[in-house]
Amino acid sequence: MFGKPSRTGRTLQYLALTGYLVFLGFPLVWLLSTAFKPPRELVQLHPTLIPSNPTVQNFVQAFTEQQLGRAALNSLQVSLASAVLTVLVALPASYALARFRTRLGTIALGWVLLSQLFPFVLLIIPIFLILRQVGLANTHAGLVLIYVVWALPFALWMLQGFVRNIPRDLEEAAAVDGASRLQVLRRVVFPLLAPGIVATALFSFISAWNEFFFALVLVKTPELATLPVALARFVGIEGTARLGPLAAGSLLATLPSLIFFAFMQRRLSSGSLAGAVKG
Amino acid sequence: MTTLAERPDVAPTDGPRVARSRSDRMGIYLLLLPSLLPIVVLSVFPLLRGIYLGFTDARAGRHVEISFTGLANYRELLGDDLFWNSFKIGLLWAVGVTVLQFLLALGLALLLNQQLRFRGVARVLSVVPWAMPPVVVGILWKLVYHPDAGLLNEFFHRIDADGLRTNWLGDFNTALPAVILVGVWAGMPQTTVVLLAGLQGVPRELHEAAAVDGASTWHRFRNVTLPAITPVIVAITSLDFIWNFNSFGLVYVLTAGGPGGKTMLPMLFAYEEAFRYGNYGYAAALGNVMVVIIVALLAVYLRRRLREAN
Structure with missing residues (x-):
């Protein structure tokens, strides 16, 4: 893009890129390494980057002793x-x-942006009070309700982008051929919308899976705690040997979002989530 | 509620600009209702109620009388040293993280936009931190900063700089910078991806024309690339600032506000007020102050950018 840079320019570029790779990559390597280290290597005075006797013991322990499995x-x-x-x-x-222009739609999309501004403290207290009133405080159902509402604005924005990409002509053609409104939706719109539905479901799954604040405040019973909350409680437990299971649990907690990002990689790198139906 | 989803047959068939009959409009509202109702009940209403609580003496516990106290909470906030302290830390954190995030992300995006080897690896790596739950990012860096078993201290030992070894998250001087670095690491990927998308939208011809005219790399960056991606920069830095100012989980796991309140971000402070001490009204007042400040700072920032653009 910038033409042919000089040799020193190239060298500097590679040096900078190496710097970035080290900064971004090393903490990840450390997490991996800690997760596979046996206790003896964890408490060793000078830890090594690569475990000399890798073990999966930490994963077993994370599930049995710390009940991360239940979480x-x-x-x-x-x-x-x-x-x-x-x-x-x-x-x-x-x-x-996507199909009809209404003022309500504009308002809903405006709310997406506006709601970003407000800190969760303002929301959490009234939500907590409402859920307690209807008997949903300290339940998974209450948490699900909040997550749905929380994911909805972005999900709406994303899905309507996918709907927009389905040519209206297709629907009209089916209608001309005598298909009812419902048949048009079932036979034409939904199949074409499948990638968008999957993407929206994944987005909503991940934002619930990663969420911490609401889960921390709204669910008090330890047996009902979600994975991020259980991991955060686990952090409080002292002792260097505990770091192994903690790292192992963290690694497992990352897997779903990694899969999601691998799935979305192409859309992410092209910069728009409201991507095309193609592909 | 979802039964409404099975009645799309009431939706009208006309285009957006055609005048709609009343029954058509009813159909549209029926389609929108299942989404709008929960948002109003569990997002708009709680928010308004939260703002109102900031002007009351609400406290934790059932059957507690709530009375309107006007500006009393805010007068108390003005005299609360802990609040001012937390507020100062919050600004340092939000501005520090946002600025560093932007500069580092811009550098990385420029590199990724070139024909370099290992670009693919770098692209994948630059997205991974984004995919991690904030709690896991916190744990990950706790492992890196660990005083005995940490990567960072071991690195300083290996390069014979044992004097630099310290308890990064436990030391009064290093805790905030250490936490800011984590914030940068966690938020940089998203900013990079957005900036990279912006860079890829810059027309090639502009660069080629400038190169023919003999403009240096720096000049081309300054006069072609930068103006072209300014809207993207303004959008992402504004969002980053809001997200950073309101962030919670990362620092909760890393330090829980310690040592000695050195990393007590406003959100952590409000959380403690609300759920440790039960001062709902006071915590909500704090939330209100945070909103006002974010809006004020953003307004100043956006106005200046707008004036520069004209």
């Missing part, structure tokens, strides 16, 4: 429910937003 199941349950509900609720509205 992971809780997280899975809450995130799946959030993803399914978000899509079901967002689908009709995103269709309406």
Whole structure:
């Protein structure tokens, strides 16, 4: 793009790139390494970058002793429910937003931007009070409800982008051929919308899976805690030998979002999430 | 609520600019209702209620009378040293992280936009921190900063600089910079991706024309690239600033506000007020102050950028 840089220019560029790779990569390598180190190597005076006797003991311990297994199941349950509900609720509205111009739609999208401004403290106290009133405080159902509402604005924005990419002519052609409104949606719109539905569901799943603040405040019973909350509690436990299982648990907690990002990689690198239906 | 989803047959078939009958409009509203209702009940209403709570003496516990106290909370905030301290730290954190995030991300985006080897690796690596839950990022860096078993201290030992070894997150002087570095690491990927998308939108012809005219690399960056991506820069830095000012999980895991309140971000402070001491009204007042400050700072920033653009 900048033409042919000089040799020193190139060298400087590679030096800078190496710097970035070290800064971004080394903490990740350290997490991996800690997760596979046996206790003896964890407490060693001068730790090594690569474990000399790698073990999966930490993963076993994370699940048995710290009950991260239960927390992971809780997280899975809450995130799946959030993803399914978000899509079901967002689908009709995103269709309406994409196909008909209404003032309500503009207001809804404006709310997406505005709601970013407000710190969660303002929301959490009234939400906590509302949930307590209807008996949903300290339950997974309450948490799911909040996650759906929280993911909805972005999900709407994303899904209506996908709907917009389906040519209106296709729908009209099917209607001319005598298909009913419902048939048009079922046979034409939904199949073409499948990638968008998957992307929206994944987005909603991940934001629930990663969420920490609401889960920390709204769920008090330790048995109901989600994975991020369980991991954060785990951090408080002292002792260098504990770092192994902690790292192992953290690694597992990252897997779903890594899969999501691998899936979205192409859209991410092209800079727009509201990507095309193609592909 | 979702049963409404099964009734799309009531939706009208006309285009956006055609005048709509009343029943058509009803259909559209029926489609929107399942989404709008929850947002109003669990997002708009709580927010308004939260803002109102900031003007009351609400406290934790059932059956507590709430009375309107006007500006009393704010008068108390003005005289609260802990609040001022937390507020100062919050600004240092938000501005520091946002600026460093932007500069480093711009550098990386420029590099990734070139034909360099290992570009693919760098692209993947630059997205991974974004994919991690904030709690995991906190744990990851706790491992790096660990005084005995940490990567950073071991690095200083290996290069014979044992004097630099310290308890990074426990030392009064290093805690805030250490936490800011983590914030930069966590937020840089997203900013890089956005800036890279902006860079790829800069027309090639502009660069070629400038190169023919003999403009140096720096001049081309300054006069072609930068103006072209200014809207992207303004958008992402504004969003980064809001997100950073309101961030919670990362620092909660890293230091929980310690040592001695040196990393007590406003969100952490408000969380403690609300859920440790039960001062709901006071915490909400704090939230209100945060919103006002974010809006004021953004207004100044956006106005200056706008004036520069004209």
